[in-house]
Amino acid sequence: MFGDYSVGDLGAIFAMQAFAGLILFSVFVLMALGLAIIFGQMGVINMAHGEFMILGAYVTWMTKTVFQEYLPSLFAGYFFLAMALAFVAAGALGMLVEWTLIRHLYRRPLDTLLATWGLSLILQQAYRSIFGAREVGVELPEWMMGSKHITDTIEVQINGLFVMALTTLITCAVAYIIYWSRWGRQVRAVVQNRVMAGAVGINTEKVDRYTFGLGCGIAGVAGSAFTMIGSTSPTAGQLYIVDTFLVVVFGGAASLVGTIASAFTISQARSTLEFFLSGSMAQVLTLLAIVGILMLRPQGLFTLKVRK
Amino acid sequence: MSHRNGDNSGRRGSGWLTPSRRNILAGIAALPAMSLIPRTSFAEAPATSVVNTTGLAVTDTEVTVGILHSVTGTMAISETGSVEAEKLAIAQINEQGGVLGRKIKFIQEDGASDWPTFAEKAKKLLVNDKCASVMGCWTSASRKAVLPVFEQYNGMLYYPTFYEGLEQSKNVIYTGQEATQQIIAGLDWVTKEKGAKTFYLLGSDYIWPRTSNKIARKHIENHLKTKVVGEEYFPLGSTQFNSVINKIKLTKPDVIYAIIVGGSNVAFYKQLKAAGIDLSKQTLLTISVTEDEIDGIGGENIAGAYACMKYFQSLDNPNNKAFVAAFKKMWGEKTVIGDVTQAAYLGPWLWKLTAEKAGSFDIDKIAAASPGVEFKGAPEGYVRIHENHHLWSKTRVGRARPDGQYDLIYETKDLVEPDPFPKGYQ
Numbered sequence: 139m140f141g142d143y144s145v146g147d148l149g150a151i152f153a154m155q156a157f158a159g160l161i162l163f164s165v166f167v168l169m170a171l172g173l174a175i176i177f178g179q180m181g182v183i184n185m186a187h188g189e190f191m192i193l194g195a196y197v198t199w200m201t202k203t204v205f206q207e208y209l210p211s212l213f214a215g216y217f218f219l220a221m222a223l224a225f226v227a228a229g230a231l232g233m234l235v236e237w238t239l240i241r242h243l244y245r246r247p248l249d250t251l252l253a254t255w256g257l258s259l260i261l262q263q264a265y266r267s268i269f270g271a272r273e274v275g276v277e278l279p280e281w282m283m284g285s286k287h288i289t290d291t292i293e294v295q296i297n298g299l300f301v302m303a304l305t306t307l308i309t310c311a312v313a314y315i316i317y318w319s320r321w322g323r324q325v326r327a328v329v330q331n332r333v334m335a336g337a338v339g340i341n342t343e344k345v346d347r348y349t350f351g352l353g354c355g356i357a358g359v360a361g362s363a364f365t366m367i368g369s370t371s372p373t374a375g376q377l378y379i380v381d382t383f384l385v386v387v388f389g390g391a392a393s394l395v396g397t398i399a400s401a402f403t404i405s406q407a408r409s410t411l412e413f414f415l416s417g418s419m420a421q422v423l424t425l426l427a428i429v430g431i432l433m434l435r436p437q438g439l440f441t442l443k444v445r446k
Numbered sequence: 447m448s449h450r451n452g453d454n455s456g457r458r459g460s461g462w463l464t465p466s467r468r469n470i471l472a473g474i475a476a477l478p479a480m481s482l483i484p485r486t487s488f489a490e491a492p493a494t495s496v497v498n499t500t501g502l503a504v505t506d507t508e509v510t511v512g513i514l515h516s517v518t519g520t521m522a523i524s525e526t527g528s529v530e531a532e533k534l535a536i537a538q539i540n541e542q543g544g545v546l547g548r549k550i551k552f553i554q555e556d557g558a559s560d561w562p563t564f565a566e567k568a569k570k571l572l573v574n575d576k577c578a579s580v581m582g583c584w585t586s587a588s589r590k591a592v593l594p595v596f597e598q599y600n601g602m603l604y605y606p607t608f609y610e611g612l613e614q615s616k617n618v619i620y621t622g623q624e625a626t627q628q629i630i631a632g633l634d635w636v637t638k639e640k641g642a643k644t645f646y647l648l649g650s651d652y653i654w655p656r657t658s659n660k661i662a663r664k665h666i667e668n669h670l671k672t673k674v675v676g677e678e679y680f681p682l683g684s685t686q687f688n689s690v691i692n693k694i695k696l697t698k699p700d701v702i703y704a705i706i707v708g709g710s711n712v713a714f715y716k717q718l719k720a721a722g723i724d725l726s727k728q729t730l731l732t733i734s735v736t737e738d739e740i741d742g743i744g745g746e747n748i749a750g751a752y753a754c755m756k757y758f759q760s761l762d763n764p765n766n767k768a769f770v771a772a773f774k775k776m777w778g779e780k781t782v783i784g785d786v787t788q789a790a791y792l793g794p795w796l797w798k799l800t801a802e803k804a805g806s807f808d809i810d811k812i813a814a815a816s817p818g819v820e821f822k823g824a825p826e827g828y829v830r831i832h833e834n835h836h837l838w839s840k841t842r843v844g845r846a847r848p849d850g851q852y853d854l855i856y857e858t859k860d861l862v863e864p865d866p867f868p869k870g871y872q
Contacts, residue, residue: 151696158688165686263518271522273712273742283746285722293722298688367720368685369712369742373520377683377709412689417680418651420689 150292159409161298164305165367166401169378170385171312172357174397177386179329179349181247182240185254187382188375189261190354193231194224194361195370196269199276206277214279221304221362228358229351236350241343258375265372273374276365297366304363308356313394315352325349388428390438400439404428491547497806500600503576504807509548511536511794512555512571514582514592519559523708525584527738528606528790529554530777532581535794538772545798546807553577561591568592572599578807579604581793584786586610586653593618600809604793607786608733608755610657611866616813619796620836622789623756624866625658628733630665631841631858632754636701637670639856640729644675646699648690648706648714651679655705658733661871662703668870675699680706685713691721702730711739715747725750731843736784737850745850757788757826758844758852769825782850788825795821796831828861836864 173187184190201220205213235257243250282300285293316322327335328345336342361375368374381404389400404424411420432438494506503510513532515525536550544550553575555567564583571577572595579602583589586609596603596617603618611624636642645666649655656679663674675697678690687710694702706714711734718725730751737759740748759770759782769791773783796819801807804815817833830838838861844852 147696151692154692154695155689158692161688162686266518266522271517271526272738273523273709275740275742275744277744277746283719285720287722295688295717295720295722297716297720364685367713367716369709371523371709371742373523374709376520377685408686409689412686413693416678417684417690421681421684 150289153292155409155413157294157298159406161295161301162405162409163402164298164302165364166381166385166405167309167398168301168305168356168360168363169382170389170397170401171308172353172355172360173382174353174386174389174394175312175316175356176350176353178393178397179325180244180346182244182250182350183247183254184353185251185379186235186258186261187357188377188379189258189265190228190232190357190375191361191364191378192265192370192372192375193228193261194221194358195276195365195374196265196274197224197227197358198362198365199269199274199370202276214281217279217282217362221359224358224362225355226358228361229355232354232357233347233351235354236347240350241346244346262372262375269372271372273369273371276370278366282366300366301363304359308359309394309398312352312356316394321345321348384425384428388432388438390440393438393440396438396440403439492805497546497801498578498808499806500808500810501576502578502807502809504548504578507548508551509545509578509807510551510553510575511797512553512575512577512580512582514555514557514564514567514571514580515584516557516559516588517554518556520708521557521559521584521588523742524738524786525557527781527784527787528581528584530781531606531773531783531787531791532794534773534776535791537776539794539798545801546805550794557582557588561587564588565591565595568595568601568603569599572596572601577601578801578809579797579812581606581790581797583607589613589618602797602809602812604797606790606793608789610654611868612657612872614834614836614866616835617809618835619793619816619831620864620866621792621796622786622837623839623841623862624836624864625654625661626865626868626871627836627839627841627862628754628756629658629661631862632731632733632752632843633662633665633670633703635754635843635856636729636731636752637672640700642700642729643672644697644699645672645701645703646675646694646697647677648702648704649679650682650684650705650707650710652682655679655707655734658705659703661868664871680710682708682710684710687714687717688721691718691723694723695721700729702728704730704732705734706732707734709742711735712743715743715751719747725846735846736786737782737852738784738787740846740850741782745846745848748846749848751846752843752855753846753852754841754843755785756839756841757785758842758854759783760844760851761826761842761854763825763827765823765827766825792821792824792829792837795823800831830861832864834864834866836866838863 176182176184198220201216201223205216239253243253282296285295287293324340324345328342332342385401389396408420408424411423494504498504515529516522536552540549557564557567571580581604583605584607589605604621605618606621608622608628647659649659666672666674732753735753799821800812800816800819803819804811816831819831822828832838841858841862843856845855846852
């Protein structure tokens with residue numbers, strides 16, 4: 139397929155393709171972070187993760203509408219406020235869910251699977267009743283659309299850059315919170331030995347609630363950012379959930395590094411394969427490879443050594 | 447099997463039920479008046495025993511029909527418009543006195559985006575509720591699920607979506623376009639007007655885009671003698687298109703021919719725009735983006751793209767203006783009307799006209815009387831039912847505006863004949 143192209147053309151395409159892979163990588167990390175925190179630290183499989191993302195997307199849409207209506211002069215900056223609100227809304231809902239639903243099920247991990255799946259259906263129908271079944275359009279301020287023109291063939295997508303920067307920022311923040319902050323130490327202590335952590339005076343219930351809230355909040359920010367590249371509808375969360383689980387499971391639960399490494403592997407494999415094969419075939423091959431690797435390493439790429 | 451059945455009844459129908467010239471003239475004369483003077487002629491309503499010999503839910507004052515769409519689940523996003531259009535049509539028909547002197551009462555069931563549920567609800571509407579007709583379904587999968595039910599219990603389905611063809615049944619009237627109607631005229635137009643020589647075919651990975659692209663490829667290669675430089679499918683719900691956009695940049699096709707649906711659509715057009723592909727310079731022709739979808743995509747992301755279908759909300763004719771005004775009055779100023787919504791609106795009207803032509807609600811008589819039924823009040827303009835139970839209709843090309851509407855660029859001079867089993871395209 140490369141016979142007819144000049145070296146310059148090919149170079150440009152490879153650069154673009156590498157950039158596409160990086161964007162996909164950032165998207166995957168952003169999607170998976172929230173789930174990885176909840177799954178890794180609490181062992182809860184949050185099937186409603188996608189719906190928390192869509193809550194973020196709807197918050198963004200509402201913020202947009204308010205700005206368009208009342209503060210058109212500040213429209214250029216609404217997205218930042220929208221992301222903050224998305225974090226707060228999704229985080230608050232997450233804590234509420236933890237308090238009413240999840241905390242009763244900690245000893246029954248399979249039931250949390252079922253309960254959060256039920257929650258995802260309830261949330262979907264709630265969005266449908268509140269916002270309508272149709273997709274809503276989230277308009278971006280002018281500066282966030284289009285691309286930076288570098289050469290005739292190389293274009294750098296602004297929303298791609300934005301997602302990459304956001305992912306880096308959030309990943310660093312999460313790493314700081316988990317590995318360096320006092321609260322992060324408490325979270326890790328609870329993960330390693332819940333009873334002991336309780337015995338030394340850590341309020342494990344409170345840690346659980348905030349962890350769940352943090353994971354959901356990050357999902358909300360991810361959902362808010364994805365209004366730039368995807369759709370906002372009651373069921374759009376379902377579009378992300380499979381990839382998200384893939385990244386988390388492949389990376390090995392309970393490991394931030396694992397999540398990042400797995401997101402990188404999957405995104406590069408997928409975007410390279412998509413270039414040479416068709417979209418469907420690329421997904422099939424990626425999935426097969428992941429299944430193969432997981433058969434050899436059921437615990438995923440990276441794992442924490444925890445005394446059981 | 448279903449195909450054979452449909453064929454036979456169609457041929458029989460066309461023989462002895464050709465509308466007489468007087469009927470046509472009367473129809474033309476009545477049409478302008480139709481929307482002005484409600485025809486409340488209850489006194490003339492024919493006796494129930496005459497119009498209903500098979501035990502349908504018809505009383506002296508009422509006739510029951512079913513509405514069967516998804517109002518929950520993933521398809522609700524698309525099917526909401528159809529439900530709204532059908533309810534509007536039923537309300538308007540009732541205002542004018544109903545069908546054969548009887549008001550239409552509807553029973554709505556939710557297919558819940560789940561195909562077995564569609565089949566179950568179809569059976570309920572036919573067996574328990576004895577609906578005289580059913581307006582419903584959207585995806586081909588749901589239609590395929592209910593088709594055996596409609597054939598077994600002898601019901602009548604009015605199906606609104608443009609679809610891949612390769613089907614025909616005595617028990618279904620297809621009010622949307624089948625694939626060749628939608629595809630061929632558009633490809634001819636883009637070749638003639640834009641001098642297109644190379645095409646890149648894209649689609650979501652399921653039956654409709656695949657069948658449609660197959661027809662497109664055959665037409666491009668065998669009839670237009672031009673070239674397909676790429677063909678790609680993405681799983682439904684796919685949200686990442688950067689790789690294929692790079693491939694498009696590399697192959698520089700004259701036309702991107704896109705049949706992507708659902709949430710993927712939004713992702714595709716947003717990423718296309720972000721990647722710097724300017725649709726005012728790069729020709730993109732789609733058959734899957736109606737005004738409904740643009741609402742989600744955002745007009746600014748798709749402005750400049752061409753769409754090929756049979757109806758646009760912006761069509762400038764008196765029927766359409768009245769329809770759009772009535773629709774907005776009933777469902778809100780902000781709602782938009784896409785191709786399928788309009789096709790769904792045709793369903794109740796065509797059924798009413800057919801029942802009046804047949805002088806009966808009996809399914810067999812409706813099926814036999816359908817070929818040749820004309821609806822001059824259609825928002826898209828005059829339509830007529832073909833012997834194969836699809837509609838003769840015009841094909842149009844529109845260009846997307848930033849405000850989410852289409853400008854009409856081209857329409858076929860004549861009605862395009864529906865051909866669900868196109869020879870040389872399979």
